[in-house]
Amino acid sequence: MESVVPQWFEIGSIALLVIVLLADLLLIIRKPHVPSMREASLWVGFYVLLALLFAGALFLMVDAQHGSEFLAGWLTEYSLSIDNLFVFVLILIAFKVPQQYVQRALLIGIVLALVFRGIFILAGAALIEHFSWIFYIFGAWLIYTAIQQARGGDDEQPREGWAVRVIKKALPFTDEFHGGKLSVKKNGKRYFTPFLLALLALGSTDVLFALDSIPAIFGITQSPFIVFTANVFALMGLRQLYFLLGGLLEKLEYLHYGIAAILGYIGIKLVLHAANHNELSFINGGEPITVIPAPNTWFSLSVIVVCMVVATVASLIKMRRDE
Template sequence: MPQLPVVFEVGSIIALVAILLVDLLIVARRPHVPSLRESGAWVGVYVGLALVFAVLMLVFAGGDAAGQFVAGWLTEYSLSIDNLFVFVIIMARFSVPKAIQQEVLMLGIIIALVLRGVFILVGAQLIEDFTWIFYLFGAWLIWTAIQQLREDDDEEQQDSALVRLLRRRVRITDEFDGMKFRVSQDGAKHFTPLLIVLIAIGTTDLLFALDSIPAIFGITESAFIVFTANVFALMGLRQLYFLLGGLLERLVYLKYGIALILAFIGVKLVLHALHENELPFLNGGEGFSWAPEIPTWVSLVVILVGMAGATGASLVRMRRDAVVSGR
């Protein structure tokens, strides 16, 4: 596991928190529906910041750490596309006004970062104490990849049990009132649908974290790299939501690229667990010498090929469908 200078880690966390606060301040002071140009510019800024951070990792910690960060960031960025699909569904289902969607997404992303931070700390401790956890992580990712392939494109997302419980137990208005959580109606306090939307986004991301956190731990065991990769992947997610818009629904082969990545990292985790095996009932508690350790650069290639191939195939399908419908 790469060793990073403490000053670099602390300075990076402070800088990332400052960037998020500035972003939150901009959104709060100027709520609006961003144009494609604005969204594209901000996505470019956040991608650029991630690449700058990768260069700093190279300088302060060497090529191995930098490679793990880039692979981890790309993994989280590609898996976060699934989050966007769900965000689109949630925004449409609850009829969130376009004027406040930026603020809602920003709050949702902050909730996601807090939840993932807890997951990362727990995951890092489990890995340190129980190396056999990689068997479970690997099996879970392979199963998730299979489920991704079996998922029906037209399958309607259902409200979580928590959301359904709130609807029955809590007085909730039918209309939004800006970014207010509670309003007075008929002389009594009611929650607005904003509460439901944020809970739906938060609980959904919690489920996605069950896939994404084990996936990135298959690339690096550094909790710092895992956390920063997640931050950089989520920071530009809000702008990506507005940039892609309706295009998301037409990327029909994207799930195959995501399934490939999850399955590959799942296999990599199982092989790593076999290589470092400490379970007494397997090979007498000794590692399996035939189980290879897959290098970071191979993971990077698989991630890039998987996402580029799925996106390219989807665009070809879109063009073909457009030609057919134009006849």
Template sequence: MELALPVWFEVGSLVVLTLILVADLLIVLKRPHVPSFREATAWVVFYVVLALIFAGLMFLLGDAEHGGQFLAGWLTEYSLSIDNLFVFVIIMSRFAVPRKYQQEVLMVGIILALILRGVFILLGAQLIENFSWIFYIFGAFLLYTAWGQAFGDHENEGEETRLVKLLRRRLSITSEYDGVKLRTRIDGATVFTPMLIVFIAIGTTDLIFALDSIPAIFGITQSPFIVFTANVFALMGLRQLYFLLGGLLERLEYLKYGIAFILAFIGVKLFLHAAHVNELPFINGGEPIEWAPEISTWTSLAVIVVAMVVATVASLAKARVDARKRGHSLMEEVPHFTEGRPGDE
């Protein structure tokens, strides 16, 4: 039987994570800059190690099931966050956000993502508690999302939405940025800056990814605490990861297929779980389908890790071959690695 995690651990974890996020935000506000490669690497490693320590504590204070669920959920959310990051890259490029302001924009995006995911986690937990058939809907949605992830046009995800186009027509928006201000004064008149549109685009992206990610992790665990902490750890360090990967993100060509496979796998898992606890009267007379297999947490964890490793390795191998055909090495074609010290910009 699954052991319950101590209340003090759950409350203490949320307090510590909140303090870390606040400290990260204060660092950005106090010292806005483009992180160097070394600084970004150190922060990403720090957050990954922190997540692994947290998983270890869950193994010790809970049980192997708790620890496995957190690891599988964290890796799933991390992979989806990297995809989210790819769209952030498109948005930053589309609206020509100066690199020195990108840290603040990313931090706002991460905070919005946390808020939206927190809301969806609460709603999802209530739905699951009261309506077990919601797993059928979650499963179908993830299969649909997986198809769009694999075969959709990602290049257009950063294009202007109808709302953004409407704002451009109705509001006076200058073409120049004024730091991260949403409004500025030009010739005595108050006008909006392009940062308003950037924040709206980032927020819209966060909303879409929250809709994808929450059903995905509820397919791994139904514990709201594990769902939320997995999301927090996946989003922490995302800002530094953006600067660490730089132009390399655009060369992870097969990443979308790895993520699509994970989403499809969890979608199937949700269908099987829904069948196992079935209450719908028009399916098997409203009785659970006993023969429907339950996919274990450890199987899920193995599938997620293998999918991401295969997709990443295949992407890097293809990018290296393509670069060699053009007479360059892969690192030479990634601006981040050839600019010397990006932190000095």
């Protein structure tokens, strides 16, 4: 019988993560600044270490299966988050967010992302529980996304989403920023600042990112707790990674190929999983197809690591040759 994560472990883990996020948020609100490379490196290292300690706790207190699923899920979400970070950079540039308030914008955007992803995770878990064939759809979507990713995205500035356009028409906005404030009073009337628009753009953009990342991690584990914590740990260090990588993101030319390979692999794995547990009457008479079994978590973890390492190393070699 498959083991489950103890309730006390789930509650304790989520409580600890909330405390860390609140402390991080209070620190940024009290002291807005542009972090140095050393500060950003220490924070990124801290969050990576925290994720590895959490994985170790799962190995020791639950079992190796949950520990390996978390590692594979965290690496997948982390790699997708790095790709998403490039879009965040474009949004912050497009809205001309002052550098000292970029940290606050990213952190609030990340908190919004966690809320949206929590909703997606609950919806995904409910669908999986009642409709096993949903893996066919998840798998096909990821394979399609992988093809699009491999072809390369649009390098132009991101266009305003419908949510931002609706808000701009419905509410009065100032043309300039007022520190990190979301709204100000002018002549007795309340006006909102472009900072609010930047946050809405970050949050609504992450809804689109979740359409890829949530099905991808459900291809590794069906535990909502592991799915959620892997997303939290992947997003927690994203703000510091923004300052650490800086302009390097644009130079990692082959990164999208590595991410495409990961998405394509997980998409194929999801289709195989659906076939192994097939219940659709028009496919093989409703009987499972077990000719090719879905790969296990350890194999998936190896594929994810190899794809990211190869893509990163190839990008760095290309960058050095170009220089």
